[in-house]
Amino acid sequence: MERPQLTERVGFLTNKTAALLIQVVEERLSPLGLTSRPYFVLAGIDQPEPLSQQALSRLLGIDPTTMVGLIDELERSGLVRRVRNTRDRRRYDIELSEAGARTLATAHAAVAAAEEEFFAPLTGAQRADYQDALGRLLDGRWPPP
Amino acid sequence: MERPQLTERVGFLTNKTAALLIQVVEERLSPLGLTSRPYFVLAGIDQPEPLSQQALSRLLGIDPTTMVGLIDELERSGLVRRVRNTRDRRRYDIELSEAGARTLATAHAAVAAAEEEFFAPLTGAQRADYQDALGRLLDGRWPPP
């Protein structure tokens, strides 16, 4: 490949696509008073087993020191609670409140609508292939060990 | 979709994939003293017709005020030149120097190697489909009008 154009660089295209998709998602989330980051945090909290802040940090790839402020903000808004883990009292279990669960459900619907809009140019099969490719690329690389 | 897991959110997966790919690309670029941003700028400059700073900003989605500093840095390193456009003396044509062209060629090779590494989990056909999907998603959305 002698002098490839930027437009052919799959790395650049991947980036651009991610940036444009985030933009559409944030437009849909803004009426809820959310940006994508706290939305991802809420979605990450909604697991069968409660996670500590550090586990959440690793899962989402957000620095633990940044996570402190994000959880602070969500706690101030009444969407999550910090509950001391009884077996390891250094940890907090981060839990969704009732309001948090309701907000997350609304947010999920908004994001699903954004994704429908963004992926409209693909057929159902193409979109399935795309999502499958992402799964293969992330396998073994994420979530982190 | 009642309570989707984060792992199934195509928006989140797209983001994670882009972030991990950038990471691999930056590992390969760091021996050249480059991060992905100035690399993208160099690659954007390497067009048949020279671009102004603002045209570059629009192409790459980088704020014009941020572009000033990026071009400053590349100019200081001797990789690009600012040349006044003769027909519109408000504009600069941003041009690659000889050294810039050599650095860009080396960087392209490094990034191509990073992409090979990152996309190894996909077959050739899967990768072609993936790239094709990105093309469809970006069509009409990027480059900007």
Add this chain to the structure above:
DNA sequence: TATTGTTATACTCTATAACTATA
């Protein structure tokens, strides 16, 4: 000794507004 959460700090990237020179 090591780990969880926290604070302080600095650095980068981004966004806004105002300026200059040109159109």
Add this chain to the structure above:
DNA sequence: TATAGTTATAGAGTATAACAATA
């Protein structure tokens, strides 16, 4: 008037180091 580039500035996001409480 409007546009290209610049500067100053403030706001996010991220990373590093150090600390208290706990393991």
